[in-house]
Amino acid sequence: MTPIQNDLEALAARVAERLLTKEQVLAIAESCTGGWVGQCLTAIAGSSLWFDRGFVTYSNAAKIEMLDVPAFTIKRHGAVSEATARAMAQGVLAKSRARWSLAITGVAGPTGGTPEKPVGTVCFAWAEKEGGCTAATRLFEGDRAAVRAQSVEFALNELLALLS
Numbered sequence: 387m388t389p390i391q392n393d394l395e396a397l398a399a400r401v402a403e404r405l406l407t408k409e410q411v412l413a414i415a416e417s418c419t420g421g422w423v424g425q426c427l428t429a430i431a432g433s434s435l436w437f438d439r440g441f442v443t444y445s446n447a448a449k450i451e452m453l454d455v456p457a458f459t460i461k462r463h464g465a466v467s468e469a470t471a472r473a474m475a476q477g478v479l480a481k482s483r484a485r486w487s488l489a490i491t492g493v494a495g496p497t498g499g500t501p502e503k504p505v506g507t508v509c510f511a512w513a514e515k516e517g518g519c520t521a522a523t524r525l526f527e528g529d530r531a532a533v534r535a536q537s538v539e540f541a542l543n544e545l546l547a548l549l550s
Contacts, residue, residue, distance in 0.1 A: 390535050391426075397542045398426040404549040405436035405486070412545075413438040413484035415453055415474040417465070417491040418508060420444065422538050438484045443474065449491075453477025466492050466503050468521035471511035475519055485515045486549070488541050494533045508537045512548055520548065 387395075405412055414423050424440035427433055441452050446465050449455040455473040463469040474489035492508030499505035506526040513519040522544065526536040 394422075394426045394535065394538050394542070395429050397539065397546070398423075399430055401542055401546050401549070402427070402430050402433065402436055404546060408549065410486060410549075411436055411438050411482075411484045412486045412488070413440065413478045413482035414487060415441040415443055415449075415478045415489040417442075417444055417449070417474075418494040419490050419534050419537050419541075422534060423488070423490065423541060426538060426542070438482045441474075441478060441481075449474060449477075453481065464503065466507055466509055468509050468511065468523055471509040472513070472519050472521050475511035475513035475521075479513055479515050486545070487511075487513045488545050489513075490537055490541055492533070492537060494530045494537075496530060506533050508533065508540075510537075510541055510544065512541075512545055514548075520544075 421442045427437050443449045446460050453474050454477045459469050459473050471489045471491050475487045478487035489511045493499050493505050495505035509523045511521040526533045
């Protein structure tokens with residue numbers, strides 16, 4: 387296992403501990419990270435106690451079909467937008483038994499960027515079933531692997547803060 391993977395799984399273990407303590411469940415939706423968050427979470431033995439499911443919705447069609455992201459949201463704001471990330475996070479809650487969700491959508495590169503949304507632009511959302519939905523956008527540096535790893539780390543760190 388790589389040092390990055392070790393660090394991410396250690397972070398996931400902290401999220402797991404917090405969810406277990408609160409007796410709460412998480413579900414996720416990933417686009418540019420392609421299931422990496424889910425891999426980190428399910429690497430922890432007993433994750434079925436606090437992790438319900440993950441959606442890898444890489445295409446726009448998958449976001450629309452699996453998470454009920456409104457097509458007009460993607461058309462108006464783009465797949466890489468806080469509006470789409472929020473819709474993904476809310477869709478996860480509607481399609482799962484989770485109390486918490488997180489969603490990630492972005493441009494990991496090396497192609498696909500635009501002047502408005504360059505490579506490394508990643509949008510996140512975290513939602514609580516009986517609470518609100520928070521979103522953020524970050525611009526990460528590095529190659530595809532680096533952007534994806536930083537996205538996983540940021541998503542889990544922010545979730546940990548919200549669970550505090």
